[in-house]
Amino acid sequence: QVQLQQSGAELARPGASVKLSCKASGYTFTSYWMQWVKQRPGQGLEWIGAIYPGDGDTRYTQKFKGKAPLTADKSSSTAYMQLSSLASEDSAVYYCARGGKLAAGLAYWGQGTLVTVSA
């Protein structure tokens, strides 16, 4: 069965960077887009971006370009998102998720990683 296992909670200082991971299992990692979604406390879902591990192609919401670069390691079936220049507004739960072949309909979600930015 498809599983997405995300890394643990992070506490970081303003201005620092963190790298979140999402380890996939139960399917061919290189054949599906992996997407990342942000959710601030009590707020809605915000689509960050997606990576196609097969060739490294990426797509982003404009505001996250440069802010949240996405990478993928085919050897370990793990996707990564690095968050840089952290500020209070980056405090949120970050999810990785996988949809179908056309990247549509996110049927599989990780458990989320809580990032807290605090001095």
Place this chain on the structure above:
Amino acid sequence: DIVLTQSPATLSVTPGDSVSLSCRASQSISNNLHWYQQKSHESPRLLIKYASQSISGIPSRFSGSGSGTDFTLSINSVETEDFGMYFCQQSNSWPHTFGGGTKLEIK
């Protein structure tokens, strides 16, 4: 970017009621619209894909309709386990934006 507008923001209902949630796109997205449910402190769950396609394991009281710019998620006879947040998402073009959500609460 395509903007999805969900309405109402909050819907207060009694168990047993039937409800409709709306999602409107800023431009035509064909049927590339998906619905999710999220309960507090849980990851979202896919309910409906491609506007009207059912998902295995999702109760049949959930159904979706629409195409182009106007979409509806219907819940026939709401149960207490259905209360929470509902989001729509489009996959017609990158970035795959979400709507702001509708909160379904107990009256």
